[in-house]
Amino acid sequence: MFDSIKRLINWTGTEKKKIYLGFLYSFIKTMFVAMQIMVAALAIDLILRDMRGETTISYTEIGFLTAMIVVSVLGRFIFSYLRAKSQESVGYITAAQERLEIGNILKNVPLGFFEKNKTGELTSAVTTDLSFVEMLGMSQLDAIVNGLIMAIAMSLFMGFYSMEIAAIAIAGVLLSLLFLNLLGRKSNENAPIHQKAQDHMIGATIEYIRGMAIVKAFRQTGVSVEGIRSAYRESRDINIKIEKDYSVYNVFHLLVLKTASVGTVFVSAMLGMGGQMELPMAMMMMIFSFVIFGSVEAINNAMHTLKIIDATLKKLEPIKNARPIDEKGKTVNLSTFDIRFEGVSFAYGEQEVLHDVSLYVPQNTTTAIVGPSGSGKTTLCNLIARFYDVNKGRILVGGIDIKDMTCDSLLKNISMVFQKVYLFRDTIRNNISFGKPGATEQEIVDAAKKARCHDFIMGLPDGYDTVIGDGGATLSGGEKQRISIARAMLKDAPIVILDEATASVDPENEHLIQQAISELTHGKTIIIIAHRLATIKNADQILVVDKGRIAQKGTHQQLINQEGIYKHFISIREQAEGWSID
Incomplete structure (x- = not known):
């Protein structure tokens, strides 16, 4: 019992002084409770002695007993109140x-x-x-x-x-x-x-x-x-x-x-x-x-x-007691934004999904990552953002190991647009401004226009003040995706990671999203997990990931002329999309 009491008191931290003060008030209140009982006993004793003719109760005694009762009742009330107020x-x-x-x-x-x-x-x-x-x-x-x-x-x-x-x-x-x-x-x-x-x-x-x-x-x-x-x-x-x-x-x-x-x-x-x-x-x-x-x-x-x-x-x-991932990190202000993997291996539990991966993404270039489902594409992106720590090797951003910097130092330089968009149950304005708390109304509107979502927002009953459902349930997939891009635009980070942002939207929304992505990625270091041919072929470099390894690397023209996973992948995509690349 006393261990439980101690744990609860310790849980209150800096407020524990109020707890101890409350205990003191409780003790004083107890004294007034005892006083009530004792005064009542004294009053009964005087009454009985008066009834037996041993003494006569004087007005002074009546006044004294009454005063004591009033004091004890008031004292009990006051210290009960103080205890409650304190605790x-x-x-x-x-x-x-x-x-x-x-x-x-x-x-x-x-x-x-x-x-x-x-x-x-x-x-x-x-x-x-x-x-x-x-x-x-x-x-x-x-x-x-x-x-x-x-x-x-x-x-x-x-x-x-x-x-x-x-x-x-x-x-x-x-x-x-x-x-x-x-x-x-x-x-x-x-x-x-x-x-x-x-x-x-x-x-x-x-x-x-x-x-x-x-x-x-x-x-x-x-x-x-x-x-x-x-x-x-x-x-x-x-x-x-x-x-x-x-x-x-x-x-x-x-x-x-x-x-x-x-x-x-x-x-x-x-x-x-x-x-x-x-x-x-x-x-x-x-x-x-x-x-x-x-x-x-x-x-x-x-x-x-x-x-x-x-x-x-x-x-x-x-x-x-969970330890923060950046416990040993320091605040760093990056000046360059290239990305380098050096012998990186990573496992979810016992299952290793990346094996000795080395790659380089130059600053202000676009790198497309392609490969079969489950090959490790999304894991690469998650490791760049340090959602997990690598088991082996290291990742450098701007020439600095990301383990040597705080998560805030790293993530303030990264915008991410996920395939599965999550929007908060809040206004559209607040969902967009999540990318930059304190953004002005004009900044929010400008970001929405660049993300090609301003028009549909203005068509909603309350415009930017429209409250959307949990996870954005009241919006279409394309609309949610464009709002997430507006959020990333508002953040205006030098590194942008796009995780299959157009993988599951209709052609009309895909066209609008592609326009929005072009606005978002201008002059940035871009990493795109992509399935769409148009996205892939314009990349400065393409990384082909297979079974947790970099199987191929090069431009579209270089890889299309090589036998391998990429050429097979492109052939399948051409058949699926019904057109061929010149």
Whole structure:
């Protein structure tokens, strides 16, 4: 339990001072709670003595007791408020900082990190899991720590008046804490299982929603829904099992508390009836015991949640400890933009996809990369942008090893247009300005015009303020591609990488995209993964990639006159496109 409390407090980072201040306020509030009980006992004692004729209650005593009650109530209210004000915002502040920190970490880790960690688990970690911690973390922490403070303070008060009653109360608390410790161990076992089932359920839900179009197209709603049903059933069964596991410890914990409570009431009554303790004092001891055991019971209720929070924080640790790919890089300002591979080999896991690749892309030239599917073309581009680190060899941009520079130093000089375009659920304006945050309206419009997308944007109901669906779902493939080119144009980087940008669009859109690409690539260092003949034949050099190696290299005219993969590739493309090259 205390390890979990420590982890949660440490999670709050710079906000932990507020947590400790809240604990102090809780302790002071406890003093006012005890004060209320003691003043009430004193009032009852005065009333009984007055009824027996032993004394007469004076207005001074009434005023004093009333003032003490008011002070204790106000003190309890004020310090409860101060505790809440100090602690309740901590969870939300820390969770917001945590999300930003994780976001910064994730954008700097290699893409291989996302292959090892499921999207559903990462999504759950930064959304559902952190929301759970920020909403319940501080309240459960307060319930446990405040409960312990209350139990200890009240036990000390009881010991001051009667060691016998205090001994019973302390024995009850210690025995109940023993069962709480056993419950905590069981919670430690169950919390990761609960977390895993939760992640599986979220992952299955995300996959089901993402694949809805395929499910409908192949009429496999029954088959696909079985996966999500299985995940939901698994979550249900695990939660039921966990509750059953906890029930035994909960029952014994409550049994000990109730037995100890009855014991304190019985002993207090016997001492009162035997004349060893005044009746008001005996009543005060009974109330103290109820407060103590109520506090310990609150600890029990918070324990389950604390363990789930603890498991969540443990789950976040591998993400927070992920090392950025450019950890040893330095800020570099490049002045030249040629690209060189020297003996580069690379593998996804155990599968090597590039083998001892060496190549050179001169500055301000166009290099086309062609080859069969799966030959390593896209991997070459991903390595230039340092989405992954090479296993062997090195890549130089502007004569500098990219491992020696930060990702920001490298990527600020690279614009990429992917075959699979991703647009954010936001306005078209913001999607384009993503290439240059803070761009003026005129710069955005100019980029859109050069990318041949201004006209269709102005035809939309809200123009540049039109909000597009997730991933650009409300636009055609060609429209999305042109917006992505506008984004790259706005960035105006000296190196441009085009990954089969026109591979899957209709002829009309292809023509517009080719015009946009011509605008984008003017005066740049260009690398194009291409299937279209027109794109390939105008390149300054062509690299033919096959089975992870550079099989051929040269211009179109040089390669077309050689027997090999390129000539065969061109022959197939000519037949497919229905024309021949002069």
